[in-house]
Amino acid sequence: MAWLFLVIAGLFEMYGVSMISQLHKNRSWQGVVKLFLGFGGSFFLLSLAMKNLPMGTAYAVWTGIGASGGAFLGMLLHGEARDLRRIACIILILGAAVGLKVIA
Template sequence: MPWLILFLAGLLEIVWAVAMKQSHGLTRPWPVAIMLGGMIGSFWLLAIAMRQMPLGTAYMVWTGIGAVGSFVLGLVLFSEPVSAARLVAAGLIVAGIVTMKLAS
C-alpha cells in the first residue's frame, strides 16, 4: 500500500509542475490554485508513504516519478526538444526507480 500512495504522490507532483508552467510565473489564478492543491496533496501522500518506507527510497522514487512525468509531459504538451541524451537521462531515472522497488 505505501508504494501505491507514493505513486499517487508522484503523480500529484507532475500535476503541480505542469500547473506551475501553465501559471506563467504565478500570474494566472487557476493554475496557481491547481499547483498549490497538487503540492499539498503530493507532500501529504509522501508523508503518509514515509510512515512505512525508508526516507531515501520514498524521496528518490517520488522525485523520480515527478521528474520523468514532467519530462514526458513537457515533450507532449509543450513541444520541448527531444534528444538522445535527454531520453537516456530519463531512462536512467526510470531504471533507478525500478531498482529501488526491486531492492525494497
C-alpha cells in the same frame, strides 16, 4: 499500500510541475489553486508513504517520478526538445526508481 501512495504522490508532483509551466503562460487564481492542490496532494501522499517506507527510498522514488514525469510532460505538452539523449536519461531515472523498489 505505501508504494501506491508514493506513485500517486509522484503523479501529483508531475501535475504541480505542469501547473508551474501553465502559470507562466496564463496567470490566474485558478492556476495558483491547481498548483497548490498538485503539490499539496503530492506532499500529503508522500508523508503517508513514508510511514512504511524508508525516507531515502521514498524521497528518491518520488523525486524520480516527478523529475522524469515533468520532463516527459514538457516534451509532450509544452514543446520541449525530444532528443534521444533526454529520453535515455529519463529511462535511467525511472530504472533507478524501479531498482529501489526491487531492493527495498
